[in-house]
Structures are given as structure tokens and as C-alpha cells.
Amino acid sequence: MMEPSETAAQSAETVTVNLIVNGEPRQLQVTPNVVLLDALRDELRLTGTKKGCDHGQCGACTVHVDGMAINSCLRLAVMCEGQHITTVEGLARDGQLHPVQRAFLEHDAYQCGYCTPGQMMSAAALLEDERIAADDASVREAMSGNLCRCGAYKNILEAVQDARREVAAGTEERS
């Protein structure tokens, strides 16, 4: 095991990190030990992203990094230099709710709402992911990284499936 050392004290110095958050370039001054989740919430005041467990065990902190859903509690902000981050605040575009947001509203896919931002970010990432099959079991499995203490899973699944069908239909129409 590693011993704590003097160099650790020097490393408390802040570094500059450039991120593109919900389409906007943002610059942060953070120490290397700040995780993306805390940078978003505490530095950028984007408090839509939630902290549940802080250990990768609940999914409340899910955001997209370069289009991929990740747990922002286990990613250092400094590791994201130059990357595109999308948070729940960035889902709606031009005053229009994202299909996933609409579906969550319609299906009442929450109770307390604490897990909801993370659920919606996972749902948004899988909407057009063809590697995930269309059946309920596959979608449930793909969404299993998001726990809901209120147990709203049934409606969450329905909302995700609805949004997925809607997006698929939209894609067909366009092509």
C-alpha cells in the first residue's frame, strides 16, 4: 500500500480545466482530486446531477462525456480536459423537452425524483444505441446502473420504451 507523502501537500495546487458543458466552453480551477460530479455541482452550480453513493453504486450522478453515459462521481474533472459534458440541464433544446423528459412526465416515472436526472441521462444515451435490443429485458438490463429507492422502475421502463419508439419512428420518417 502507498504511504502518504509530502508531495501530496504540494499537489493541493489548483489546475485549469477546460470543458464544454452543455455546449458552452467552461473553464474551471480545481485541485486534481475534485471529481466531475463535484465540479459540476459546486463550481458550475449545475445541481441537477445528484450525488447518491459517491462510489459508482447508484447512478444518480450519471452524465454524458463525449456522448457516453458515465458515473461522474468516479471521474476526475482533470481527466475530462477538452471533453463534451452533457448534464440533465442540457437535455432540453430550444425550449423543447427531450423525448426522454417528455416520456418521464407522461408516465409519471418518478416519486421523490432524486434518481430521475441520472435515469434520464442513461435513458437518453441508450435511445439510439443499436447494441441494446428493443425488448424490455434488454432495456432493463441497460438501465440497471440506475437505482431508484422509490421503486418507480415500472414506469421508468415504460417511459424509456416509449421515448425509444418515438425516436425510432422519427428517424424512420426522416430517412
Next chain:
Amino acid sequence: MRSFAYCTADDVSQAVTKHGADDRVAYVAGGTTLLDLVKLDVMRPAQLVDINRLPLDEVETLDDGRLRIGATVTNTDLAHHPEVKAHYPLLSQALLAGASTQLRNMATTAGNVMQRTRCPYYRDASAACNRREPGSGCDAMHGINRMHAVLGVSDQCIATHPSDMCIAMAAIGATLTLEGPDGKREIAFNDFHRLPGDQPEKEHELRPGELITHITLDTPIEGAGAYYLKLRDRASYEFALASAGAIVAVEDGVIREARLALGGVATKPWRSHEAELALHDQPAAVSTFEMAAEAAMQDAVPHEYNAFKIPLARQAIVRALREACRDAENANQQR
């Protein structure tokens, strides 16, 4: 979380130089094991070297038919890679049985090999743990050891190796390529992880400062069937209580070749040569699978709360072998 310094590296030699042989320095890839354990004060690096910019994110088929996987290929990309799905379905299944979508998007191939045990006493900096703090004792021995290992245990440590991916690699056979301050070398996958013995803190054969650059899978077994079965407390996003990864080639109802590895029950990714011996040249029938399961678990040592894992693992083995044989028969029919 304690503080540390951070730097990136652009190529392998730069990463190795920046790391040096200093045991206070750690490589970081996906961060899903490392940052979790730094937050728990179990890992205490003074400096991180970020290896995500290294050109190690490719999967390629070598001229000799083996598949070479770069260290930073994510678990998601590896699971869905066409070569892996076509020729190493066991690996794809095992990867997809692990963790969650988000974690697999972050987790890397080498990081998965290097992941640490989920033993709650290892993860609790105030508990006695020989693996974390050599000589401090083992609170799991007489504690809540329901999740702990029954194979490869010692009187110093009974912590389970938690990886799913590694079970597939143990069955398939692979070679790790390492690069460190003293140059490049290779090591067989099944020699990489160590049994706890009387030095449970020595988890693997990596020397100070060495970086895993690639993992190369052995050539696939022609016409074989494969199945990964993971049994756990909930249907997803949970570590295995017992898992079995089986690869079998069947000809005219007889098992020509078999590979079997076990997860959730052993202190390292567990290849069962005993079971393989019991399967070789035998009819592909449940009675054979049961004998193999018996052979695989004959040396199992239970503790207070984990004796159930022995029959559970046996059942996992029988089911995985049955499904792998079915898969092999389907493959035979399609040819």
C-alpha cells in the same frame, strides 16, 4: 478525498518514465476501482499518471489468429467488438454480466484485470486486513464471510477476486504484455494473479512501475460452444456469488476439448484443470458435468457463512456446461 498530483502521458515510454518505480505513484485508466478506493482511504497515491491518451485503445487480430486487446479498450467496446462477439462469445457475455452500462463505459481492459477485491473488511480502513495492511489480521475469517472465497484461500485471506471478464480470459487463455522501467516482458494470464498464501498483499506479478500495454487472447477453439453463467443476489449490477465460464468442443456427442473457469468463489480467477480432466473424451451428458463439478469443488474450504457457495458453484458449473454443449451442437448443425 485525499489530495494527489496528476499528470497525463502521451505514449507508453513517457507514462513509464513519469511513473518510475515509485510505489506512491499509480496509473489511472477508468478510475472506477482507483478513485473508489482513494475515497475510502484504502489506496493512497501521491501522484496519478493518466494513461487514457496512450495509443492503447485498439483491438486487432494478429497474423497467428490471436486477438490483441489494448489496455485502455473499454469493457463496453470490447464486449461489443465484432471479433469478440464472433470468436470469443464467452468474453462478451462475461463483460456484459459485469457492473453497469456506465461503469463498463469507463472501465478498461487492464483496469479490470487490476481491480481489487470487494471484501468489506479490505474496503474498511479501520478493519483488520492482511491484504491491505500486512500482518494486521483478517476480520473476514470470523466475520460476515458470506461473499468470500472457498477456493485458493489461506489462513491469511479469503477475499474473492470479483472480476467477470477475468473468468472468461482464464478459460480462453491469454498473455499480458507489460512494459516497465526494466523493459518489456510477457506473462501468461493464469500466472498473473497470485494466491494469497502468506502474502495476500502481493496480488499479482506486476513489478513496480510496470504498465500492462496489451492482453492477447489465445486462438479460439474451432467449433466450440461457450456459456457464462453468473449467479448473484440480484439480477444485475451485482457481483457474483458464483459464476462459471465454459467453453466446450463436442464431436459426435463426445467432449473433444473443454475449458472451465470459476468466479465469485475463488481468491483469483480460477481455471479448473480438475474439471477439464473430468470432461475430456467423455460423453456430453449431465452425469459428466456433475462429475466435473464435483472435481472442481473437491478442495473447497468453507467458512461460517459461505458453505452454500459449494453446491451453488457446482450447479453453476453443470448449467454452464449444459448450455455450452447446446451452443456447440447448434454450431455443429450450422456447419
